[in-house]
Amino acid sequence: MIGETQLRARRTRIKILRAIAERNGSAGFSDIQNATALSTGSIYYHIERMRDYIRKNAKNYSITKKGIQLLVEIDSKNKMS
Numbered sequence: 001m002i003g004e005t006q007l008r009a010r011r012t013r014i015k016i017l018r019a020i021a022e023r024n025g026s027a028g029f030s031d032i033q034n035a036t037a038l039s040t041g042s043i044y045y046h047i048e049r050m051r052d053y054i055r056k057n058a059k060n061y062s063i064t065k066k067g068i069q070l071l072v073e074i075d076s077k078n079k080m081s
Contacts, residue, residue, distance in 0.1 A: 012038065013046050014074065017053060017067050026062045 019035035020027045027035075032043055047054055053067035063071075 009046070012036075012042065013050055013053075014071070016043065016046055016050070017063060017071055020054065020061055020063045021068065021071055025068075026057070026060045028060050032061065 015036045015038070016032055019032045022035070023031055029043065032038075033040065036043070038046075047056075047061065050067075053064055053070060055062050055064055
């Protein structure tokens, strides 16, 4: 069973992924911050733990294929609920 802290972290990471995905798969840090209203530290903390899902380019973060697949799976599960 997922604990409350893990569930909150998962929701935060999904917010970050969606923020990037909604900008055609590439977003700057301020774009992510504006879209999610998360603190600077929180964004850096979660991005660091999402290396399989997000890549850092010169000035932007981009969503990986694995990140897109995760969002598709989440959306599919939500449609079934």
